[in-house]
Amino acid sequence: MTDAIITLGMLVLLQAVLGFDNLLYISLMSKRAPAEDQKRVRTLGIAIAVFLRIALLFILVKLIDYFQESWFAIDIEGVFVGHYNLHSLIVLLGGAFILYTSVKEIFHMMNLDEHEGEDRTAQSAGRVIFTIVIMNLVFSFDSILSAMALSDSVPIMATAIIIGGVLMIWLADHVSTFLQKNRLYEVLGLFILFVVGIMLLTEGGHLAHMEIAGQSITPMNKMTFYFVISVLVLCDVVQSRYQRKLMAQTDGAGN
Known part of the structure; x- marks a missing residue:
């Protein structure tokens, strides 16, 4: 019993650590829905994704070899x-989609128009929920495969997924509220998503044993990812404080 509780705790912690990028994606994507639907979009999107993640767990347990079986190969020697x-x-595909989404949103912010911004919020809640669910499944593979390496008990892994989903619903609301009150941090969030896209592309390339011009694709490990994120956050905090200080000095000089 004690071992099961310890394993469950480790799996929940694993879900939390590996779910950071997913949480950020959900928080940013939910803002595309109408304001009155955003909380429902996050809750329903995560709830459906948790159900599908449990289904994916059972599928992976039974068909793990099928997911690892080679489908096709591209071999242009030296290229x-x-x-x-x-x-x-x-x-x-998940990495490419996140990369595309983050770049598109960054360019949108650079060319932000008030009326265009109002139009963009009119995406249907169903469409946003669908996107959240699909991308949640993409993020699920790493966490489920890592969980399978820690435990062979499907009930414990499923329980950890449910607990992780509940925590994600709670945290998603807080992250979204923070971003709503601090709009400038949306830019930081989008650049973090950009890094997430790169990380997924390198991981996918590694899984596919890709080589470009004779160079193997090396996956970005989690420590490198969190270090890059820490640097981005630190730079953003320093920049924000420095900007406020300059504005205060300018206002003081003007008076």
Whole structure:
């Protein structure tokens, strides 16, 4: 019993650590829905994703070899090599989509127009929920495979997923509220998503044993990811404080 509780605690912690990028994505994506639907979008999107994640857990337990089985290969000697399975394709497509989304949103912010911003909030709640659910499944692979390495008990892993989902629903509301009150941090969030996209692309490339010009794709490990995120956050905090100080000095000089 004690071992089961310890394992459950480790799995919940694992869900929390690996779920940071997913949480940020959900918080940013939910802002595309109408304001009155955003909380419902986050809650329903995460709830559906948790249900599907549990289903994915059962599928992976039974069909793990199928996900690792090579589907096709591209071999242009000295130029490009890749051996793709279902797992690598899902991760690569997810990374590409997140990269596209973050770049598109960054360019939108650079060319922000008040009326355009109002139009963009009119996306249907259903469409946003669908996007959240799909991307949640992409993020799920790492956490589920890591959980399977720690435990062979499906009930314990499923319980950890449910607890992680409840925590994510609670945290998503807080993160979204913070971003709503501190709009400038949305830029930071988008650049973090950009890094997440790069991380997924390198991971997918590694899973596919990709080589470009004879160079193997090396996945970005989590420590590197969190270090980069820490640097981005630190730079943003320093920049914000420095900007406020300059504005205060300018106002003082004007008076």
